[in-house]
Amino acid sequence: MKSIFFIGLFIFSVFSSAGQTAEDIINKVKAKLEKVNDYEAKGKMKTNVIFIKAPIANVKVYYKKPNKLRINNESGISFIPKGSVNINLNNIFINTEGFDIIDVGKEAGTNLRIIKLLPKDENAEVVLSTVYVDELQYVIKKAKTTTRENGTYELEMTYGKYAEYGLADKVSFSFNTKDYKLPKGITFDYDDGSKKEEPADKLKNKKGKVEITYSAYTINKGVPDSVFK
Amino acid sequence: MWKLLKIELFKIFKRPRTYIAFGAIAAIVFLIQVALKFDGKSYVDLLMSNLSGSFEFSDEFKDKLLNGYLICFVILNTLLIQMPLLVALIAGDSIAGEANMGTLRLSLTKPVSRTQYMLVKFAASVVYTLALLIWMAALALFGSMLIFGTNDMVVLRSEGIEQMKDFDVLWRYMAAFGYAAVALTTVSALAFLLSVFAENSIGPIIATMSIVIVLTILSEMNIPIYDKTIKPYLFTSHMVAWKGFFYVKADAEGTTINGSIENLPAVLRSLGILMAYIVLFFSTSVWVFRKKDILT
Numbered sequence: 001m002k003s004i005f006f007i008g009l010f011i012f013s014v015f016s017s018a019g020q021t022a023e024d025i026i027n028k029v030k031a032k033l034e035k036v037n038d039y040e041a042k043g044k045m046k047t048n049v050i051f052i053k054a055p056i057a058n059v060k061v062y063y064k065k066p067n068k069l070r071i072n073n074e075s076g077i078s079f080i081p082k083g084s085v086n087i088n089l090n091n092i093f094i095n096t097e098g099f100d101i102i103d104v105g106k107e108a109g110t111n112l113r114i115i116k117l118l119p120k121d122e123n124a125e126v127v128l129s130t131v132y133v134d135e136l137q138y139v140i141k142k143a144k145t146t147t148r149e150n151g152t153y154e155l156e157m158t159y160g161k162y163a164e165y166g167l168a169d170k171v172s173f174s175f176n177t178k179d180y181k182l183p184k185g186i187t188f189d190y191d192d193g194s195k196k197e198e199p200a201d202k203l204k205n206k207k208g209k210v211e212i213t214y215s216a217y218t219i220n221k222g223v224p225d226s227v228f229k
Numbered sequence: 230m231w232k233l234l235k236i237e238l239f240k241i242f243k244r245p246r247t248y249i250a251f252g253a254i255a256a257i258v259f260l261i262q263v264a265l266k267f268d269g270k271s272y273v274d275l276l277m278s279n280l281s282g283s284f285e286f287s288d289e290f291k292d293k294l295l296n297g298y299l300i301c302f303v304i305l306n307t308l309l310i311q312m313p314l315l316v317a318l319i320a321g322d323s324i325a326g327e328a329n330m331g332t333l334r335l336s337l338t339k340p341v342s343r344t345q346y347m348l349v350k351f352a353a354s355v356v357y358t359l360a361l362l363i364w365m366a367a368l369a370l371f372g373s374m375l376i377f378g379t380n381d382m383v384v385l386r387s388e389g390i391e392q393m394k395d396f397d398v399l400w401r402y403m404a405a406f407g408y409a410a411v412a413l414t415t416v417s418a419l420a421f422l423l424s425v426f427a428e429n430s431i432g433p434i435i436a437t438m439s440i441v442i443v444l445t446i447l448s449e450m451n452i453p454i455y456d457k458t459i460k461p462y463l464f465t466s467h468m469v470a471w472k473g474f475f476y477v478k479a480d481a482e483g484t485t486i487n488g489s490i491e492n493l494p495a496v497l498r499s500l501g502i503l504m505a506y507i508v509l510f511f512s513t514s515v516w517v518f519r520k521k522d523i524l525t
Contacts, residue, residue, distance in 0.1 A: 192495035
Protein backbone atom coordinates (compact mmCIF):
# COMPACT_ATOMS: atom_id res chain seq x y z
CA MET A 1 0.00 0.00 0.00
CA LYS A 2 2.83 2.29 1.02
CA SER A 3 4.79 1.54 -2.17
CA ILE A 4 1.77 2.28 -4.35
CA PHE A 5 1.46 5.63 -2.58
CA PHE A 6 5.09 6.53 -3.23
CA ILE A 7 4.93 5.41 -6.88
CA GLY A 8 1.84 7.55 -7.29
CA LEU A 9 3.61 10.49 -5.66
CA PHE A 10 6.63 10.08 -7.94
CA ILE A 11 4.44 9.89 -11.09
CA PHE A 12 2.55 12.95 -9.91
CA SER A 13 5.73 14.94 -9.29
CA VAL A 14 7.20 13.96 -12.68
CA PHE A 15 4.04 14.89 -14.55
CA SER A 16 3.52 18.07 -12.59
CA SER A 17 7.10 19.25 -13.33
CA ALA A 18 6.77 18.28 -17.00
CA GLY A 19 3.77 20.49 -17.23
CA GLN A 20 5.53 23.57 -15.86
CA THR A 21 6.24 26.60 -17.96
CA ALA A 22 9.76 28.00 -18.24
CA GLU A 23 8.64 31.00 -16.18
CA ASP A 24 7.49 28.68 -13.36
CA ILE A 25 10.80 26.87 -13.34
CA ILE A 26 12.80 30.08 -13.37
CA ASN A 27 10.72 31.44 -10.49
CA LYS A 28 11.27 28.28 -8.43
CA VAL A 29 15.01 28.33 -9.10
CA LYS A 30 15.10 32.00 -8.25
CA ALA A 31 13.13 31.48 -5.04
CA LYS A 32 15.64 28.87 -3.94
CA LEU A 33 18.57 31.17 -4.64
CA GLU A 34 16.88 34.04 -2.86
CA LYS A 35 16.99 32.12 0.38
CA VAL A 36 20.68 33.06 0.48
CA ASN A 37 21.44 36.61 1.53
CA ASP A 38 25.14 36.04 1.96
CA TYR A 39 27.62 33.25 2.37
CA GLU A 40 31.23 32.52 3.10
CA ALA A 41 32.55 29.34 1.55
CA LYS A 42 35.83 27.48 1.85
CA GLY A 43 37.14 25.60 -1.10
CA LYS A 44 40.01 24.55 -3.31
CA MET A 45 40.55 26.32 -6.59
CA LYS A 46 42.21 24.79 -9.60
CA THR A 47 43.27 27.09 -12.47
CA ASN A 48 43.55 25.56 -15.91
CA VAL A 49 44.79 28.12 -18.41
CA ILE A 50 47.08 27.08 -21.26
CA PHE A 51 49.84 29.57 -20.41
CA ILE A 52 49.66 29.40 -16.60
CA LYS A 53 51.11 26.74 -14.36
CA ALA A 54 49.56 27.30 -10.96
CA PRO A 55 49.22 25.23 -7.80
CA ILE A 56 45.84 24.31 -6.31
CA ALA A 57 44.83 27.16 -4.02
CA ASN A 58 42.87 27.20 -0.78
CA VAL A 59 40.31 29.94 -1.27
CA LYS A 60 37.49 31.63 0.54
CA VAL A 61 34.55 32.83 -1.52
CA TYR A 62 32.41 35.62 -0.12
CA TYR A 63 28.98 36.55 -1.49
CA LYS A 64 26.49 39.19 -0.51
CA LYS A 65 23.24 40.18 -2.19
CA PRO A 66 22.63 41.42 -4.77
CA ASN A 67 25.84 40.83 -6.74
CA LYS A 68 28.92 41.17 -4.54
CA LEU A 69 31.35 38.30 -4.85
CA ARG A 70 34.99 37.96 -3.93
CA ILE A 71 37.42 35.09 -4.21
CA ASN A 72 40.28 35.37 -1.72
CA ASN A 73 43.35 33.20 -1.67
CA GLU A 74 44.02 33.32 2.05
CA SER A 75 47.68 32.38 1.93
CA GLY A 76 48.97 32.54 -1.62
CA ILE A 77 48.40 34.10 -5.01
CA SER A 78 45.61 33.22 -7.44
CA PHE A 79 44.87 34.48 -10.91
CA ILE A 80 41.17 35.35 -10.72
CA PRO A 81 39.48 35.58 -14.13
CA LYS A 82 37.39 38.59 -15.04
CA GLY A 83 33.70 37.86 -14.79
CA SER A 84 34.21 35.44 -11.92
CA VAL A 85 31.28 37.23 -10.22
CA ASN A 86 29.17 35.07 -12.52
CA ILE A 87 29.95 31.96 -10.49
CA ASN A 88 27.20 33.28 -8.27
CA LEU A 89 24.02 32.19 -10.07
CA ASN A 90 21.94 34.96 -8.54
CA ASN A 91 23.77 37.23 -10.93
CA ILE A 92 21.83 35.76 -13.83
CA PHE A 93 18.48 36.67 -12.29
CA ILE A 94 19.18 40.14 -10.99
CA ASN A 95 16.83 41.59 -13.61
CA THR A 96 14.38 38.79 -14.27
CA GLU A 97 11.73 41.29 -15.23
CA GLY A 98 14.15 42.58 -17.80
CA PHE A 99 14.39 39.28 -19.66
CA ASP A 100 12.41 37.48 -22.29
CA ILE A 101 12.25 33.84 -21.25
CA ILE A 102 12.39 31.29 -24.04
CA ASP A 103 11.77 27.61 -23.45
CA VAL A 104 14.03 25.57 -25.70
CA GLY A 105 12.93 22.16 -24.42
CA LYS A 106 15.00 19.37 -22.93
CA GLU A 107 18.61 18.49 -23.52
CA ALA A 108 18.98 15.05 -25.03
CA GLY A 109 20.62 12.60 -22.69
CA THR A 110 20.57 14.69 -19.50
CA ASN A 111 16.86 15.63 -19.50
CA LEU A 112 17.79 19.13 -18.30
CA ARG A 113 15.37 21.90 -19.26
CA ILE A 114 17.04 24.47 -21.48
CA ILE A 115 15.83 28.01 -20.95
CA LYS A 116 17.19 31.09 -22.66
CA LEU A 117 17.10 34.51 -21.01
CA LEU A 118 17.24 37.43 -23.39
CA PRO A 119 17.64 40.87 -21.79
CA LYS A 120 15.05 43.37 -22.94
CA ASP A 121 17.57 46.16 -22.54
CA GLU A 122 19.46 46.32 -25.83
CA ASN A 123 22.47 47.93 -24.17
CA ALA A 124 22.82 45.39 -21.37
CA GLU A 125 26.31 43.90 -20.91
CA VAL A 126 24.83 40.39 -20.99
CA VAL A 127 23.54 39.57 -24.46
CA LEU A 128 22.18 36.11 -23.74
CA SER A 129 22.08 33.60 -20.89
CA THR A 130 21.22 29.96 -21.40
CA VAL A 131 20.51 27.91 -18.30
CA TYR A 132 20.12 24.14 -18.04
CA VAL A 133 17.81 23.41 -15.14
CA ASP A 134 17.31 20.18 -13.22
CA GLU A 135 13.53 20.17 -12.86
CA LEU A 136 13.48 17.77 -9.93
CA GLN A 137 15.82 19.76 -7.69
CA TYR A 138 15.18 23.20 -9.25
CA VAL A 139 18.87 23.91 -9.57
CA ILE A 140 20.91 25.16 -12.52
CA LYS A 141 23.35 22.51 -13.67
CA LYS A 142 24.86 24.46 -16.55
CA ALA A 143 24.81 28.06 -17.72
CA LYS A 144 26.23 29.92 -20.68
CA THR A 145 26.42 33.70 -20.57
CA THR A 146 27.40 35.70 -23.62
CA THR A 147 28.55 39.22 -22.86
CA ARG A 148 29.05 42.22 -25.10
CA GLU A 149 32.67 42.93 -24.05
CA ASN A 150 34.15 39.85 -22.41
CA GLY A 151 33.13 36.90 -24.54
CA THR A 152 31.25 33.89 -23.28
CA TYR A 153 31.34 32.41 -19.79
CA GLU A 154 30.28 28.85 -19.14
CA LEU A 155 29.38 27.38 -15.79
CA GLU A 156 28.92 23.78 -14.74
CA MET A 157 27.70 22.93 -11.29
CA THR A 158 27.58 19.77 -9.20
CA TYR A 159 25.24 19.81 -6.21
CA GLY A 160 25.35 18.04 -2.89
CA LYS A 161 24.35 18.95 0.63
CA TYR A 162 23.71 22.64 -0.10
CA ALA A 163 21.33 21.99 -3.03
CA GLU A 164 18.36 23.28 -1.01
CA TYR A 165 19.96 26.75 -1.20
CA GLY A 166 20.89 26.32 -4.85
CA LEU A 167 24.56 26.36 -3.85
CA ALA A 168 26.91 24.02 -5.66
CA ASP A 169 29.55 21.75 -4.18
CA LYS A 170 31.64 22.19 -7.29
CA VAL A 171 31.67 24.99 -9.85
CA SER A 172 33.56 24.93 -13.10
CA PHE A 173 33.89 28.37 -14.69
CA SER A 174 35.12 28.59 -18.30
CA PHE A 175 36.15 31.90 -19.84
CA ASN A 176 37.91 33.31 -22.86
CA THR A 177 41.60 34.13 -22.53
CA LYS A 178 43.47 36.53 -24.72
CA ASP A 179 46.88 35.68 -26.15
CA TYR A 180 49.85 35.97 -23.83
CA LYS A 181 53.32 37.00 -24.94
CA LEU A 182 56.18 38.93 -23.35
CA PRO A 183 59.29 40.03 -25.26
CA LYS A 184 62.33 37.85 -24.58
CA GLY A 185 64.29 41.05 -24.04
CA ILE A 186 62.33 41.54 -20.82
CA THR A 187 62.21 37.98 -19.57
CA PHE A 188 65.72 36.80 -20.64
CA ASP A 189 64.37 33.26 -20.78
CA TYR A 190 66.63 30.28 -20.48
CA ASP A 191 66.33 28.36 -23.73
CA ASP A 192 66.81 24.73 -22.76
CA GLY A 193 66.73 23.60 -26.39
CA SER A 194 63.37 21.85 -26.13
CA LYS A 195 61.41 24.04 -28.55
CA LYS A 196 57.69 23.79 -28.00
CA GLU A 197 55.72 23.35 -31.20
CA GLU A 198 52.90 25.63 -32.35
CA PRO A 199 53.25 28.08 -29.47
CA ALA A 200 51.77 31.07 -31.28
CA ASP A 201 48.41 29.48 -32.12
CA LYS A 202 48.25 27.53 -28.92
CA LEU A 203 48.35 30.64 -26.79
CA LYS A 204 45.79 32.62 -28.74
CA ASN A 205 42.16 33.02 -27.73
CA LYS A 206 41.78 29.76 -25.87
CA LYS A 207 39.35 28.89 -23.13
CA GLY A 208 40.55 29.01 -19.60
CA LYS A 209 38.88 27.15 -16.76
CA VAL A 210 38.69 27.66 -13.03
CA GLU A 211 37.27 24.92 -10.82
CA ILE A 212 36.25 25.54 -7.25
CA THR A 213 35.41 22.58 -5.05
CA TYR A 214 33.67 23.81 -1.93
CA SER A 215 34.14 22.04 1.37
CA ALA A 216 31.79 24.14 3.52
CA TYR A 217 29.40 27.08 3.33
CA THR A 218 28.44 29.45 6.11
CA ILE A 219 25.08 30.76 4.94
CA ASN A 220 23.24 33.90 6.06
CA LYS A 221 25.53 34.64 8.98
CA GLY A 222 26.51 38.06 7.62
CA VAL A 223 29.51 39.13 5.57
CA PRO A 224 31.00 42.60 6.17
CA ASP A 225 31.17 44.95 3.18
CA SER A 226 34.86 45.53 3.85
CA VAL A 227 35.57 42.06 2.44
CA PHE A 228 34.58 43.21 -1.03
CA LYS A 229 36.85 46.29 -1.14
CA MET B 230 99.24 25.67 -0.74
CA TRP B 231 96.89 26.81 2.01
CA LYS B 232 99.43 29.42 3.16
CA LEU B 233 99.82 30.67 -0.39
CA LEU B 234 96.05 30.90 -0.76
CA LYS B 235 95.82 32.90 2.44
CA ILE B 236 98.46 35.30 1.12
CA GLU B 237 96.58 35.70 -2.15
CA LEU B 238 93.30 36.30 -0.36
CA PHE B 239 94.99 38.81 1.91
CA LYS B 240 96.26 40.64 -1.17
CA ILE B 241 92.83 40.67 -2.80
CA PHE B 242 90.87 41.81 0.22
CA LYS B 243 93.48 44.34 1.29
CA ARG B 244 93.01 46.36 -1.91
CA PRO B 245 90.29 49.01 -1.66
CA ARG B 246 89.17 48.47 -5.28
CA THR B 247 88.07 44.94 -4.35
CA TYR B 248 85.21 46.51 -2.45
CA ILE B 249 84.01 48.56 -5.41
CA ALA B 250 82.14 45.50 -6.67
CA PHE B 251 80.55 44.90 -3.25
CA GLY B 252 79.50 48.54 -3.11
CA ALA B 253 78.13 48.46 -6.66
CA ILE B 254 76.04 45.37 -5.89
CA ALA B 255 74.70 46.89 -2.67
CA ALA B 256 73.77 50.09 -4.53
CA ILE B 257 71.97 48.28 -7.37
CA VAL B 258 70.09 45.96 -5.03
CA PHE B 259 69.09 48.84 -2.77
CA LEU B 260 67.92 51.00 -5.70
CA ILE B 261 65.78 48.19 -7.14
CA GLN B 262 64.30 47.39 -3.72
CA VAL B 263 63.43 51.04 -3.06
CA ALA B 264 61.92 51.46 -6.53
CA LEU B 265 59.76 48.35 -6.18
CA LYS B 266 58.77 49.18 -2.61
CA PHE B 267 57.35 52.55 -3.63
CA ASP B 268 56.28 51.98 -7.21
CA GLY B 269 56.04 48.22 -7.51
CA LYS B 270 52.39 48.28 -8.54
CA SER B 271 53.23 50.20 -11.72
CA TYR B 272 55.84 47.55 -12.46
CA VAL B 273 53.26 44.78 -11.95
CA ASP B 274 50.81 46.67 -14.19
CA LEU B 275 53.44 46.77 -16.90
CA LEU B 276 54.24 43.08 -16.59
CA MET B 277 50.60 42.04 -16.42
CA SER B 278 49.29 44.40 -19.09
CA ASN B 279 49.06 41.44 -21.44
CA LEU B 280 46.71 39.65 -19.05
CA SER B 281 44.58 42.52 -17.83
CA GLY B 282 41.88 41.69 -20.39
CA SER B 283 41.36 38.22 -18.94
CA PHE B 284 42.19 38.53 -15.23
CA GLU B 285 41.46 40.85 -12.33
CA PHE B 286 44.49 42.29 -10.58
CA SER B 287 43.47 43.79 -7.28
CA ASP B 288 45.84 45.80 -5.09
CA GLU B 289 45.95 42.83 -2.74
CA PHE B 290 47.07 40.59 -5.62
CA LYS B 291 49.81 43.06 -6.55
CA ASP B 292 51.00 43.31 -2.93
CA LYS B 293 51.18 39.54 -2.67
CA LEU B 294 52.92 39.22 -6.03
CA LEU B 295 55.59 41.75 -5.05
CA ASN B 296 57.09 39.53 -2.40
CA GLY B 297 60.74 38.98 -1.54
CA TYR B 298 61.07 35.98 -3.86
CA LEU B 299 59.91 37.89 -6.94
CA ILE B 300 62.02 40.94 -6.05
CA CYS B 301 65.10 38.74 -5.73
CA PHE B 302 64.33 37.19 -9.14
CA VAL B 303 64.07 40.65 -10.71
CA ILE B 304 67.38 41.66 -9.11
CA LEU B 305 69.14 38.50 -10.26
CA ASN B 306 67.73 39.00 -13.75
CA THR B 307 69.36 42.42 -13.82
CA LEU B 308 72.53 41.73 -11.87
CA LEU B 309 73.65 38.40 -13.20
CA ILE B 310 74.22 40.08 -16.55
CA GLN B 311 76.40 42.77 -14.96
CA MET B 312 78.14 40.62 -12.38
CA PRO B 313 80.56 38.97 -14.80
CA LEU B 314 82.05 42.38 -15.33
CA LEU B 315 82.68 42.76 -11.60
CA VAL B 316 84.17 39.29 -11.39
CA ALA B 317 86.57 40.14 -14.23
CA LEU B 318 88.00 43.03 -12.19
CA ILE B 319 89.83 40.64 -9.88
CA ALA B 320 90.42 37.61 -12.09
CA GLY B 321 91.72 39.76 -14.95
CA ASP B 322 94.18 41.41 -12.58
CA SER B 323 95.35 38.13 -11.11
CA ILE B 324 98.47 37.46 -13.20
CA ALA B 325 98.63 40.62 -15.30
CA GLY B 326 98.57 42.75 -12.15
CA GLU B 327 101.63 40.93 -10.78
CA ALA B 328 103.36 41.32 -14.13
CA ASN B 329 102.53 45.00 -14.18
CA MET B 330 103.93 45.56 -10.70
CA GLY B 331 107.01 43.50 -11.52
CA THR B 332 106.38 41.00 -8.75
CA LEU B 333 105.57 37.97 -10.89
CA ARG B 334 109.15 36.83 -11.37
CA LEU B 335 109.84 37.38 -7.69
CA SER B 336 106.82 35.30 -6.71
CA LEU B 337 108.01 32.44 -8.86
CA THR B 338 111.37 32.31 -7.13
CA LYS B 339 109.58 30.69 -4.20
CA PRO B 340 109.64 26.87 -4.02
CA VAL B 341 106.24 26.36 -5.67
CA SER B 342 105.60 25.01 -9.13
CA ARG B 343 104.00 27.23 -11.74
CA THR B 344 100.96 24.93 -11.77
CA GLN B 345 100.59 25.31 -8.00
CA TYR B 346 101.00 29.05 -8.31
CA MET B 347 98.26 29.22 -10.96
CA LEU B 348 96.02 26.94 -8.93
CA VAL B 349 96.31 29.22 -5.91
CA LYS B 350 95.77 32.37 -7.96
CA PHE B 351 92.68 30.90 -9.58
CA ALA B 352 91.36 29.57 -6.26
CA ALA B 353 91.69 33.08 -4.80
CA SER B 354 89.66 34.47 -7.73
CA VAL B 355 87.00 31.83 -7.14
CA VAL B 356 86.82 32.68 -3.43
CA TYR B 357 86.34 36.34 -4.35
CA THR B 358 83.59 35.37 -6.83
CA LEU B 359 81.84 33.28 -4.18
CA ALA B 360 82.12 36.09 -1.62
CA LEU B 361 80.53 38.47 -4.12
CA LEU B 362 77.73 36.00 -4.80
CA ILE B 363 77.07 35.38 -1.10
CA TRP B 364 76.95 39.15 -0.58
CA MET B 365 74.43 39.47 -3.38
CA ALA B 366 72.36 36.54 -2.07
CA ALA B 367 72.28 38.08 1.39
CA LEU B 368 71.13 41.45 0.09
CA ALA B 369 68.89 40.40 -2.78
CA LEU B 370 67.22 37.34 -1.29
CA PHE B 371 67.27 37.70 2.47
CA GLY B 372 67.10 41.50 2.32
CA SER B 373 64.06 41.36 0.02
CA MET B 374 62.43 38.66 2.15
CA LEU B 375 62.85 40.96 5.13
CA ILE B 376 61.49 44.05 3.37
CA PHE B 377 58.74 42.51 1.21
CA GLY B 378 57.90 39.29 3.07
CA THR B 379 57.32 35.97 1.35
CA ASN B 380 54.48 34.45 -0.63
CA ASP B 381 53.97 32.25 -3.68
CA MET B 382 56.43 33.03 -6.43
CA VAL B 383 55.37 33.92 -9.95
CA VAL B 384 57.89 33.80 -12.77
CA LEU B 385 57.02 35.41 -16.09
CA ARG B 386 58.38 33.78 -19.20
CA SER B 387 57.90 35.01 -22.73
CA GLU B 388 55.24 32.38 -23.42
CA GLY B 389 53.87 31.46 -20.04
CA ILE B 390 53.65 31.99 -16.31
CA GLU B 391 55.10 29.71 -13.66
CA GLN B 392 53.73 29.79 -10.13
CA MET B 393 55.25 28.04 -7.14
CA LYS B 394 54.04 27.72 -3.56
CA ASP B 395 56.13 29.70 -1.08
CA PHE B 396 57.45 26.57 0.67
CA ASP B 397 58.75 25.35 -2.70
CA VAL B 398 60.94 28.36 -3.48
CA LEU B 399 63.89 28.65 -1.09
CA TRP B 400 65.60 25.44 -2.20
CA ARG B 401 65.33 26.66 -5.79
CA TYR B 402 67.22 29.81 -4.86
CA MET B 403 69.92 27.77 -3.14
CA ALA B 404 70.29 25.67 -6.29
CA ALA B 405 70.22 28.78 -8.49
CA PHE B 406 72.94 30.49 -6.45
CA GLY B 407 75.02 27.31 -6.61
CA TYR B 408 74.58 27.33 -10.37
CA ALA B 409 75.38 31.06 -10.58
CA ALA B 410 78.64 30.35 -8.70
CA VAL B 411 79.69 27.97 -11.49
CA ALA B 412 78.54 30.45 -14.17
CA LEU B 413 80.54 33.31 -12.66
CA THR B 414 83.55 31.05 -12.15
CA THR B 415 83.47 30.47 -15.92
CA VAL B 416 83.86 34.20 -16.48
CA SER B 417 86.51 34.29 -13.81
CA ALA B 418 88.39 31.50 -15.62
CA LEU B 419 88.15 33.41 -18.91
CA ALA B 420 89.50 36.60 -17.33
CA PHE B 421 92.21 34.54 -15.64
CA LEU B 422 93.24 33.03 -18.98
CA LEU B 423 93.41 36.44 -20.66
CA SER B 424 95.38 37.73 -17.69
CA VAL B 425 98.18 35.31 -18.52
CA PHE B 426 98.73 36.95 -21.90
CA ALA B 427 98.88 40.53 -20.66
CA GLU B 428 101.24 42.61 -18.59
CA ASN B 429 98.66 45.19 -17.67
CA SER B 430 95.38 44.29 -15.95
CA ILE B 431 93.26 46.75 -17.96
CA GLY B 432 93.62 44.64 -21.11
CA PRO B 433 92.23 41.33 -19.77
CA ILE B 434 89.46 43.09 -17.83
CA ILE B 435 88.23 45.00 -20.90
CA ALA B 436 88.72 41.98 -23.15
CA THR B 437 86.64 39.80 -20.78
CA MET B 438 83.91 42.44 -20.60
CA SER B 439 83.84 42.73 -24.39
CA ILE B 440 83.67 38.98 -24.91
CA VAL B 441 80.89 38.58 -22.34
CA ILE B 442 78.88 41.49 -23.81
CA VAL B 443 79.19 40.31 -27.42
CA LEU B 444 78.39 36.68 -26.58
CA THR B 445 75.48 37.67 -24.32
CA ILE B 446 73.94 39.72 -27.12
CA LEU B 447 74.48 36.81 -29.50
CA SER B 448 72.87 34.42 -26.99
CA GLU B 449 69.80 36.61 -26.58
CA MET B 450 69.26 37.31 -30.28
CA ASN B 451 66.69 35.17 -32.04
CA ILE B 452 68.36 34.60 -35.36
CA PRO B 453 67.65 31.10 -36.74
CA ILE B 454 71.07 30.70 -38.34
CA TYR B 455 72.75 31.11 -34.93
CA ASP B 456 70.15 29.23 -32.88
CA LYS B 457 71.38 25.73 -33.69
CA THR B 458 74.91 26.45 -34.89
CA ILE B 459 76.57 28.89 -32.49
CA LYS B 460 74.29 29.55 -29.52
CA PRO B 461 74.32 26.07 -27.95
CA TYR B 462 78.12 26.26 -27.67
CA LEU B 463 78.43 29.74 -26.18
CA PHE B 464 79.01 29.73 -22.44
CA THR B 465 76.82 32.85 -22.17
CA SER B 466 73.82 30.83 -23.46
CA HIS B 467 74.22 28.53 -20.46
CA MET B 468 74.86 31.20 -17.85
CA VAL B 469 71.13 31.93 -17.57
CA ALA B 470 70.30 28.28 -16.89
CA TRP B 471 69.91 29.12 -13.18
CA LYS B 472 66.40 30.12 -14.23
CA GLY B 473 65.73 26.51 -15.08
CA PHE B 474 65.29 25.89 -11.34
CA PHE B 475 62.26 28.19 -11.45
CA TYR B 476 60.61 26.49 -14.43
CA VAL B 477 58.27 23.90 -12.97
CA LYS B 478 56.50 20.84 -14.29
CA ALA B 479 52.72 20.79 -14.40
CA ASP B 480 50.16 18.02 -14.77
CA ALA B 481 47.78 17.74 -17.73
CA GLU B 482 45.46 20.34 -16.17
CA GLY B 483 48.20 22.91 -15.65
CA THR B 484 48.58 22.34 -11.91
CA THR B 485 52.11 22.94 -10.68
CA ILE B 486 53.90 19.87 -9.36
CA ASN B 487 55.64 20.90 -6.14
CA GLY B 488 59.36 20.25 -6.02
CA SER B 489 59.64 19.63 -9.76
CA ILE B 490 61.97 21.12 -12.36
CA GLU B 491 60.68 21.31 -15.92
CA ASN B 492 63.87 20.22 -17.64
CA LEU B 493 66.53 19.16 -15.12
CA PRO B 494 68.64 17.28 -17.72
CA ALA B 495 68.97 20.50 -19.74
CA VAL B 496 70.06 22.44 -16.65
CA LEU B 497 72.60 19.73 -15.78
CA ARG B 498 73.83 19.69 -19.38
CA SER B 499 74.32 23.47 -19.21
CA LEU B 500 76.14 23.03 -15.90
CA GLY B 501 78.39 20.42 -17.52
CA ILE B 502 79.15 22.75 -20.44
CA LEU B 503 80.12 25.57 -18.06
CA MET B 504 82.36 23.21 -16.08
CA ALA B 505 83.98 22.09 -19.30
CA TYR B 506 84.66 25.74 -20.15
CA ILE B 507 86.22 26.28 -16.70
CA VAL B 508 88.49 23.29 -17.17
CA LEU B 509 89.38 24.43 -20.71
CA PHE B 510 90.13 28.03 -19.72
CA PHE B 511 92.07 27.10 -16.61
CA SER B 512 94.10 24.29 -18.16
CA THR B 513 94.94 26.51 -21.13
CA SER B 514 96.09 29.27 -18.82
CA VAL B 515 98.28 26.82 -16.87
CA TRP B 516 99.69 25.40 -20.11
CA VAL B 517 100.48 28.88 -21.47
CA PHE B 518 101.90 30.08 -18.17
CA ARG B 519 104.16 27.07 -17.82
CA LYS B 520 105.66 27.77 -21.24
CA LYS B 521 105.79 31.50 -20.77
CA ASP B 522 109.05 33.35 -20.52
CA ILE B 523 108.53 35.47 -17.42
CA LEU B 524 110.43 38.70 -17.84
CA THR B 525 108.81 40.93 -15.23
